[in-house]
Amino acid sequence: MTISECNFAGKKAIVRVDFNVPLQDGKITDDTRIRGALPTLKHILEQGGALIIMSHMGKPKGKVKPELSLGQIKDAVAEALGAPVAFAPDCAKAQEAAAALKPGEVLLLENLRYYPEEEGKPVGVEKGTPEYDEAKKEMKERQKEFAKTLASYADLYVMDAFGTAHRKHASTAVIADYFDADHKMLGFLMEKEVKAVDAVLSDIKRPFIAIMGGSKVSSKIGIIENLLGKVDKLILCGGMTYTFAKAHGGEIGNSIVELDKLDVALGVEELAKKNNVELVMAPDAVAADAFANDANTQVCPANAIPEGWEGLDAGPEAQKLFADAIKGCKTILWNGPAGVFEFDNFTAGSRAIGEAIAEATANGAFSLIGGGDSVACVTKFGLTDKVSYISTGGGALLEAIEGKVLPGIAAIKG
Numbered sequence: 247m248t249i250s251e252c253n254f255a256g257k258k259a260i261v262r263v264d265f266n267v268p269l270q271d272g273k274i275t276d277d278t279r280i281r282g283a284l285p286t287l288k289h290i291l292e293q294g295g296a297l298i299i300m301s302h303m304g305k306p307k308g309k310v311k312p313e314l315s316l317g318q319i320k321d322a323v324a325e326a327l328g329a330p331v332a333f334a335p336d337c338a339k340a341q342e343a344a345a346a347l348k349p350g351e352v353l354l355l356e357n358l359r360y361y362p363e364e365e366g367k368p369v370g371v372e373k374g375t376p377e378y379d380e381a382k383k384e385m386k387e388r389q390k391e392f393a394k395t396l397a398s399y400a401d402l403y404v405m406d407a408f409g410t411a412h413r414k415h416a417s418t419a420v421i422a423d424y425f426d427a428d429h430k431m432l433g434f435l436m437e438k439e440v441k442a443v444d445a446v447l448s449d450i451k452r453p454f455i456a457i458m459g460g461s462k463v464s465s466k467i468g469i470i471e472n473l474l475g476k477v478d479k480l481i482l483c484g485g486m487t488y489t490f491a492k493a494h495g496g497e498i499g500n501s502i503v504e505l506d507k508l509d510v511a512l513g514v515e516e517l518a519k520k521n522n523v524e525l526v527m528a529p530d531a532v533a534a535d536a537f538a539n540d541a542n543t544q545v546c547p548a549n550a551i552p553e554g555w556e557g558l559d560a561g562p563e564a565q566k567l568f569a570d571a572i573k574g575c576k577t578i579l580w581n582g583p584a585g586v587f588e589f590d591n592f593t594a595g596s597r598a599i600g601e602a603i604a605e606a607t608a609n610g611a612f613s614l615i616g617g618g619d620s621v622a623c624v625t626k627f628g629l630t631d632k633v634s635y636i637s638t639g640g641g642a643l644l645e646a647i648e649g650k651v652l653p654g655i656a657a658i659k660g
């Protein structure tokens with residue numbers, strides 16, 4: 247069943263969205279994820295359906311944490327939907343509130359991750375012990391019960407949380423077992439995200455470049471190795487620059503580094519060579535004498551950072567190199583900033599990348615931006631309308647690009 251085929255009139259739909267929005271003092275600082283879910287939510291209400299909205303927020307790890315309550319965003323959701331929203335303060339005890347819902351009404355459930363059953367990971371038991379295996383088995387059973395409870399609230403299940411579609415959680419995948427094929431579907435946001443990934447993978451216009459930044463090599467090694475089998479060029483930037491520099495015996499001062507990943511870095515270089523992929527890395531850095539926006543700075547080679555200094559951004563030579571590598575490309579994937587872009591004085595590397603992507607897009611390239619930080623960069627530089635597609639997923643997007651079947655999609659499509 248697709249969402250367009252479904253008739254929601256008089257039906258209750260439970261919709262998994264990703265409302266894990268950034269908050270500061272209880273106020274939403276970026277509502278991209280709420281806006282992303284609106285097409286699905288409004289469609290259901292306009293057809294005369296009732297909505298039960300569920301999401302996680304942050305990582306409460308199975309405990310009630312008031313600072314991660316979805317109650318904080320209830321009014322913002324109501325305003326975005328243009329409809330009043332009722333709140334269920336316990337997501338596993340919302341039977342009555344759900345049963346009372348009338349067509350056009352909305353119920354928002356409290357943070358799903360207040361219950362460890364949502365993620366299905368045992369708590370308080372150490373991994374690798376026999377107790378863990380036993381606890382895991384038990385937790386999987388509890389997860390099924392939790393998913394069944396959520397499912398009992400509604401006639402239809404809609405999965406529209408791309409940001410968590412790579413997780414096999416109660417609300418993103420297990421719940422789908424309690425609906426038959428005619429009563430579960432992907433939402434519009436999921437459909438759009440899947441189409442964007444397909445656009446990159448099924449019809450790659452070359453040259454294809456990926457730009458991978460961020461703080462660490464270790465968290466992205468899987469996707470980096472995978473991309474080396476797909477792309478023509480790969481820019482590796484941000485904090486991981488210094489693990490590569492160190493692997494070649496460079497001086498990196500206080501720069502961020504993963505000393506246990508030096509061989510991994512060398513392995514990446516070897517694989518790039520073997521696959522004929524042009525690997526582009528920063529020859530120079532903007533180094534700072536403190537991890538602060540107002541630190542003193544100097545430009546130096548990325549492999550000759552003086553003691554007491556740390557590379558916080560790509561240098562001017564690197565910026566030009568990155569921009570030149572991007573400009574002639576026809577397919578572009580960007581995940582992770584080239585520097586500590588949160589500090590205004592260290593945004594130049596990421597800005598150079600963003601602007602080059604915008605220029606390539608204007609010349610006909612398909613550009614896909616994913617991951618909270620790269621999306622924040624594009625927004626910060628005013629380039630939102632100048633790239634082809636901005637994904638709401640980070641990890642999910644990368645796993646989809648790796649060719650993995652996301653559990654949240656498999657649960658619906660089989």
Ligand code: AMP
Pocket residue numbers: 459460461462465483484485502557558559582583584585586587588619
């Ligand atoms: P990740 O979560 O691995 O995608 O990394 C994103 C973070 O990497 C951002 O918060 C950036 O501030 C940070 N980052 C980028 N470049 C550097 C750098 N040279 N040193 C320290 N952190 C960095």
